[in-house]
Amino acid sequence: MNVDRTNEDILSTEDSKLSGLDKQRKFLLRMAIQVSPCPVCGDDCSLLEAAGVALNDYALGGVGEPSFRCPANECGVELRQAIPLFVLGGGHWFWMRKHAKNGPQK
DSSP states (O other): OOOOOHHHOOOOOOOSSSOHHHHHHHHHHHHOOOOEOTTTOOOOOEHHHTTTGGGOOOTTOOSSSSEEOOOTTTOEEEEEOOOOSSSSSSSOOEEEOOOOOTTTTO
């Protein structure tokens, strides 16, 4: 049975009532709403906030990497998500400042 669920529905549903795929989506959504501090200003922000996307508009498995910016008005630095090799507690990911791939822009 294929039930179209919003991301909000998936997060609020007990695991026992979710399909295997929806359980995986729930894990990824929990990661997307987890906050991590900006490496420049220290303000906490989630993937959704940094991408400027509402919870139910967040598409899992989209093509390409979304662009992220610190949502703090005084900061706005471009960010990239980093995933540590080992997780010893705390978050499963953190923010790093994104650097230009091809050197400085002219």
